[in-house]
Amino acid sequence: MSTVANKDKRAPLPGHHMVLGETDKLRLDSGVEFGPFTIAYQTYGELNADKSNAILVCHALTGDQYVADEVHPITGKDGWWRELVGPGKIIDTDKYFVICSNVIGGCLGSTGPKDTNPETGKPWGLDFPVITIADMVRAQTMLIDALGIGSLFAVIGGSMGGMQVLEWCKSYPERVFAAAPIATSFRHSAQNIAFHEVGRQAVMADPDWCGGNYLLEGKKPARGLAVARMTAHITYLSQPALHRKFGRKLQNRGAITYSFDQDFQVESYLRHQGKSFVDRFDANSYLYITRAMDYFDLSIDYDGRLADAFKGSKTRFCIVSFSSDWCFTTAESRQLAHALNAASCNVSCVEIESDKGHDAFLLDEPDFHMVLGGFIDGAAEIRGLK
Amino acid sequence: MNNPHTNINSAAIPLHSDRIRVDLQLIADMVEPGTRVLDIGCSDGELLGYLTRTKKVDGRGLELSNEGVRNCVAQGLPVMQGDADRDLGDYPDGAFDYAILSQTLQATHRPKEVLSELLRIGNKAIVSFPNFGHWRARFDLMFRGRMPQNPNLPIMWYETPNIHFCTVRDFVGMCDDMGVKIERSMVLNESGSKVSIDSHSRFANFFGNQALFMLSK
Numbered sequence: 001m002s003t004v005a006n007k008d009k010r011a012p013l014p015g016h017h018m019v020l021g022e023t024d025k026l027r028l029d030s031g032v033e034f035g036p037f038t039i040a041y042q043t044y045g046e047l048n049a050d051k052s053n054a055i056l057v058c059h060a061l062t063g064d065q066y067v068a069d070e071v072h073p074i075t076g077k078d079g080w081w082r083e084l085v086g087p088g089k090i091i092d093t094d095k096y097f098v099i100c101s102n103v104i105g106g107c108l109g110s111t112g113p114k115d116t117n118p119e120t121g122k123p124w125g126l127d128f129p130v131i132t133i134a135d136m137v138r139a140q141t142m143l144i145d146a147l148g149i150g151s152l153f154a155v156i157g158g159s160m161g162g163m164q165v166l167e168w169c170k171s172y173p174e175r176v177f178a179a180a181p182i183a184t185s186f187r188h189s190a191q192n193i194a195f196h197e198v199g200r201q202a203v204m205a206d207p208d209w210c211g212g213n214y215l216l217e218g219k220k221p222a223r224g225l226a227v228a229r230m231t232a233h234i235t236y237l238s239q240p241a242l243h244r245k246f247g248r249k250l251q252n253r254g255a256i257t258y259s260f261d262q263d264f265q266v267e268s269y270l271r272h273q274g275k276s277f278v279d280r281f282d283a284n285s286y287l288y289i290t291r292a293m294d295y296f297d298l299s300i301d302y303d304g305r306l307a308d309a310f311k312g313s314k315t316r317f318c319i320v321s322f323s324s325d326w327c328f329t330t331a332e333s334r335q336l337a338h339a340l341n342a343a344s345c346n347v348s349c350v351e352i353e354s355d356k357g358h359d360a361f362l363l364d365e366p367d368f369h370m371v372l373g374g375f376i377d378g379a380a381e382i383r384g385l386k
Numbered sequence: 387m388n389n390p391h392t393n394i395n396s397a398a399i400p401l402h403s404d405r406i407r408v409d410l411q412l413i414a415d416m417v418e419p420g421t422r423v424l425d426i427g428c429s430d431g432e433l434l435g436y437l438t439r440t441k442k443v444d445g446r447g448l449e450l451s452n453e454g455v456r457n458c459v460a461q462g463l464p465v466m467q468g469d470a471d472r473d474l475g476d477y478p479d480g481a482f483d484y485a486i487l488s489q490t491l492q493a494t495h496r497p498k499e500v501l502s503e504l505l506r507i508g509n510k511a512i513v514s515f516p517n518f519g520h521w522r523a524r525f526d527l528m529f530r531g532r533m534p535q536n537p538n539l540p541i542m543w544y545e546t547p548n549i550h551f552c553t554v555r556d557f558v559g560m561c562d563d564m565g566v567k568i569e570r571s572m573v574l575n576e577s578g579s580k581v582s583i584d585s586h587s588r589f590a591n592f593f594g595n596q597a598l599f600m601l602s603k
Binding site: 049316318319323334337339341342344346347348349350351352353367369373374375377378379381 | 452462467
């Protein structure tokens, strides 16, 4: 194995690790030639003889490769899309070979800012090159190449995962038979950039961030990262969902305390979200990955004419949005669908009624599952997959 | 549609029977196999699914109701939520061999613009609509003094989405104004079966409950 793999001083995480870019480096959008680097990934099911049944699932900002694991190695909980991915499920691992890889810049095994810079022998920190969604996808193509897979049956993902799906469809249309960009957009909105900036500023304002060198200093910007997560988490929910869950209920007390203690349940919930996030996520990775999302705009290479990004594409698209998602609205999904129509692409576009906000794509939403299942089954029939 | 007694888990039995509503069958019969079809107002995808399965068309759908879109996509049909008045502008010229608008024209805000959009994006347009020249509609107005209601138009005037009713002659008049060529036309009875009357005659406008046209530029 290359010296790059398993630089993490802690025990290596379970799953596959592939070292890539040893000879042909990864050319980043910023111009940097990067490599070698490691991509950590999980697979479920078996690749068929003609390698036509592979589905790539792309994870969201704080997701990871453990999409369908029974026990997540860090949190101990279910994999984040276990509801959808598994034997006999909508993304049926008895039928499909499912791949999910940790994005480059991430912190669950793929090379990211917490890993060691081979030139200095110290953690990369802010010397890690800035990563874009296209860079993440380019790294994924290198993994898919290394696995010997030419064309993917489907690329599926929500939120930032959906951005990767769209990037695949734009840059490698001949390698994607079917695509499901879910709760996502072709570009990050000003509002979303604004929330990300709040999160990054919270991290950077934490003295324990140490200008990005907290690992060298033996510290952790836990408070800053927790605040970033708390803010972001609110944007993933909706006003009705928060109200339904918490209302103005008090936390383990009969009356307000006239203090800044966590009187309300919603405060306690958010603090818990922030705290548990810090245990599993690297603060610098959070900066890099949020930046990648901010930079994402699929129409930028085409003078804003999004349709041109998909010209001649034979991919079958299924765009899904959720009615109460205010991070990635149905209006944005429809803009994408209209562009695909203008490019004569094969596109379905569905809005699912839900009050659960952006997070709905991760939750038990039967209508969503019915739609995605129908789309995958229909595409499999056309692809001739049994 | 599906036989409720069919065990849908059994792979040996096809999921869909290939029988569809009679008026939709007449539309399907006008469509050549292997063509590109846009079904506007495709509802639950009955016609689109049939055309995809039996005529192997490259079919797409546009449907206003979320529920309809969901049901279509859940069957594997490429359908998006949209509206004939608003959402046809994105499709490129000549993107389809047929643009189908079944029982929807009367619910559009600007039927004439919709029709010209159909003929821009489709080489041919197939349009069906309820005929207000039918004798029963005339009877309802003349003798009952009430807006026509029948099993195909069961909704009261204040609740109906149908806002632009016309007769067969009205529709032909609009086609003439627009210089649109009528390739085929027929009238249907209440159950949607073809009525064997010359569709150009006045009898057609009197006895046809619904009308079905294939148009080109």
